[in-house]
Amino acid sequence: MQKEAAIREPLILGHKTYHDITEDVCRPIEDKAPKMWYTLFGIALIIGLYGVGCILYLLGTGIGVWGLNKTIGWAWDITNFVWWVGIGHAGTLISAVLLLFRQKWRMAINRSAEAMTIFAVFMAGLFPLIHMGRLWVGYWVLPLPNQFGFLWVNFNSPLLWDVFAISTYLSVSLVFWYIGLIPDFATIRDRAKKPLSKKMYSILAFGWSGRAKNWNRFELVSLVLAGLATPLVFSVHSIVSFDFATSVIPGWHTTIFPPYFVAGAIFSGFAMVLTLMIITRKVYKLEDYITIGHIELMNIVIIITGSIVGIAYITEFFIAWYSGVEAEQYAFINRATGPYWWAYWSMMTCNVISPQLFWIKKIRTSIVATFALSIVVNIGMWFERFVIIVTSLHRDYLPSSWAMFYPTWADVGVYLFTFGLFFTAFFLFAKFFPVINMAEVKSVLKSSSEKAHK
Amino acid sequence: MERDTHFILGVYDDEDVLLHAVEKVRGSGVKIHEVYSPYPVHGLEHVLGYKRSKLPIAAFLFGMLGTSLALTMQLYMMKFDWPMIIGGKDNAAFPDFVPVSFEMTVLLAAFSMVGVFLITSNLKPWAQPRIFDLRSTDDKHIMAIDIANNSSLEQEKIKEILTASGATEVNNKSFE
Numbered sequence: 231m232q233k234e235a236a237i238r239e240p241l242i243l244g245h246k247t248y249h250d251i252t253e254d255v256c257r258p259i260e261d262k263a264p265k266m267w268y269t270l271f272g273i274a275l276i277i278g279l280y281g282v283g284c285i286l287y288l289l290g291t292g293i294g295v296w297g298l299n300k301t302i303g304w305a306w307d308i309t310n311f312v313w314w315v316g317i318g319h320a321g322t323l324i325s326a327v328l329l330l331f332r333q334k335w336r337m338a339i340n341r342s343a344e345a346m347t348i349f350a351v352f353m354a355g356l357f358p359l360i361h362m363g364r365l366w367v368g369y370w371v372l373p374l375p376n377q378f379g380f381l382w383v384n385f386n387s388p389l390l391w392d393v394f395a396i397s398t399y400l401s402v403s404l405v406f407w408y409i410g411l412i413p414d415f416a417t418i419r420d421r422a423k424k425p426l427s428k429k430m431y432s433i434l435a436f437g438w439s440g441r442a443k444n445w446n447r448f449e450l451v452s453l454v455l456a457g458l459a460t461p462l463v464f465s466v467h468s469i470v471s472f473d474f475a476t477s478v479i480p481g482w483h484t485t486i487f488p489p490y491f492v493a494g495a496i497f498s499g500f501a502m503v504l505t506l507m508i509i510t511r512k513v514y515k516l517e518d519y520i521t522i523g524h525i526e527l528m529n530i531v532i533i534i535t536g537s538i539v540g541i542a543y544i545t546e547f548f549i550a551w552y553s554g555v556e557a558e559q560y561a562f563i564n565r566a567t568g569p570y571w572w573a574y575w576s577m578m579t580c581n582v583i584s585p586q587l588f589w590i591k592k593i594r595t596s597i598v599a600t601f602a603l604s605i606v607v608n609i610g611m612w613f614e615r616f617v618i619i620v621t622s623l624h625r626d627y628l629p630s631s632w633a634m635f636y637p638t639w640a641d642v643g644v645y646l647f648t649f650g651l652f653f654t655a656f657f658l659f660a661k662f663f664p665v666i667n668m669a670e671v672k673s674v675l676k677s678s679s680e681k682a683h684k
Numbered sequence: 685m686e687r688d689t690h691f692i693l694g695v696y697d698d699e700d701v702l703l704h705a706v707e708k709v710r711g712s713g714v715k716i717h718e719v720y721s722p723y724p725v726h727g728l729e730h731v732l733g734y735k736r737s738k739l740p741i742a743a744f745l746f747g748m749l750g751t752s753l754a755l756t757m758q759l760y761m762m763k764f765d766w767p768m769i770i771g772g773k774d775n776a777a778f779p780d781f782v783p784v785s786f787e788m789t790v791l792l793a794a795f796s797m798v799g800v801f802l803i804t805s806n807l808k809p810w811a812q813p814r815i816f817d818l819r820s821t822d823d824k825h826i827m828a829i830d831i832a833n834n835s836s837l838e839q840e841k842i843k844e845i846l847t848a849s850g851a852t853e854v855n856n857k858s859f860e
Binding site: 398668 | 762806811
């Protein structure tokens with residue numbers, strides 16, 4: 231029997247029964263999709279297809295179609311890579327870390343947050359592959375026996391650590407997510423009327439029947455996977471930050487990067503979860519499950535991680551001054567006052583100043599304000615990566631090599647492509663998969679519903 | 685009577701009633717075939733008398749295998765097969781091997797545990813489960829009792845025990 235303090239806000243509003251939960255979550259899957267869905271899905275698909283064109287053009291011509299030059303060899307591509315990886319941190323954090331901390335509010339949001347994570351990490355993974363210019367030799371990053379005289383990949387390189395980290399993170403998240411989906415697919419299978427959907431969901435459900443023995447193992451698997459995924463979440467963005475931190479470029483070579491990147495990742499991931507969740511709950515009428523309380527809790531995580539990121543920015547400045555290294559000091563002064571000052575101050579405003587508005591209860595419980603600020607945060611986090619990457623590179627050691635970066639239409643096209651693909655995948659998920667983890671929500675209905683708190 | 689074909693089902697609405705019911709039913713000497721629930725009920729495995737699963741041991745062993753494989757691979761490639769002099773440093777640069785070893789540990793532990801779970805629970809895309817009651821994935825807990833396993837008791841007696849334990853419905857179910 232589960233007990234909960236009576237003063238806690240209920241997690242599930244409106245006097246729901248177990249059957250109501252099944253109905254509310256399965257309805258969008260069983261009904262015909264609304265017109266709105268087709269419109270949004272169509273837009274996402276068109277943007278995605280346009281981006282496919284851009285990528286094909288890029289692969290055919292070479293990465294010279296990007297705005298890169300001999301000074302700035304990394305720009306939007308790696309910015310987008312780190313940005314998407316960062317966004318891909320919220321889902322596993324919500325489902326794994328919050329599971330270990332027994333935070334029951336995760337249950338209504340973990341399914342779609344994890345879906346978002348998986349799609350975001352996919353988008354991230356595309357950038358290093360595209361950046362190779364020769365996508366078809368992408369397998370060279372793996373330590374495979376080869377015909378080049380057994381020349382191996384370099385295990386001293388953080389870029390290789392990244393290959394292992396991102397692919398492990400993607401596959402473990404995918405498995406974690408799928409295991410959680412199995413019981414819900416069984417629910418849909420047992421409700422399905424049409425033979426085709428019955429067949430499809432019965433394949434997806436892996437023959438789940440809800441046996442007590444299987445549930446027991448299922449819970450154990452979830453717990454151990456959460457235990458494994460928790461250090462994994464932190465390791466992945468730490469390793470991404472090593473791509474920069476282990477180099478000798480002033481502005482990159484800082485030991486604060488791993489924790490600072492991890493906080494930034496959680497920050498932007500939660501913002502993206504909020505953006506998507508506010509739309510989903512509205513379109514699917516899930517306000518009773520994803521409540522204002524959930525939004526408020528996520529906003530609190532955003533204040534905390536946003537403040538950590540803010541402190542990291544200031545610490546970087548302080549250490550640059552305190553180190554006495556002129557190149558380092560110049561890199562930071564150039565960030566704030568050089569030709570890219572606008573990017574730096576956009577980052578500062580969006581990431582450090584505007585999230586502080588969430589200290590006001592009225593703002594953090596307002597859906598409109600949360601939605602707007604969640605987008606602001608994601609813009610800010612994109613600028614953060616842009617600032618770190620481009621402003622550290624554009625003033626090279628020799629002033630004769632100083633340069634600016636100007637994106638071309640191909641840069642923009644490839645970035646848009648990932649948005650198109652990301653939203654296409656998310657809309658498909660929202661149509662065919664249960665967006666709320668029914669089994670988990672049902673397991674807390676008795677202790678955390680509105681009725682239980684009366 | 686044949687085993688595994690004829691069942692008596694007790695249908696329960698509430699998880700706490702179910703937990704007490706399992707104790708009562710087992711206490712009256714009825715052998716429970718299995719309980720089917722729409723969501724995990726904590727403590728059910730204890731009252732049903734299931735042993736603790738050994739899945740975490742599998743995860744640990746495979747995790748260790750992942751660590752050793754990763755370390756062996758990196759050491760072999762970097763130190764023995766194609767040593768490269770990088771800043772005059774030792775080729776067996778263990779601190780550099782930590783990230784990949786960690787990732788391989790997690791990868792093998794997670795995948796093997798899920799693999800063992802799917803195999804031992806007989807979960808696979810082409811599996812055809814035996815559905816006792818379609819509501820068992822929606823809102824009802826179903827307690828299935830194999831009649832052949834409880835031949836010492838009258839069927840009516842079993843039904844009485846189930847009703848007395850709080851079942852809202854008691855049904856018969858037979859499979860081919």
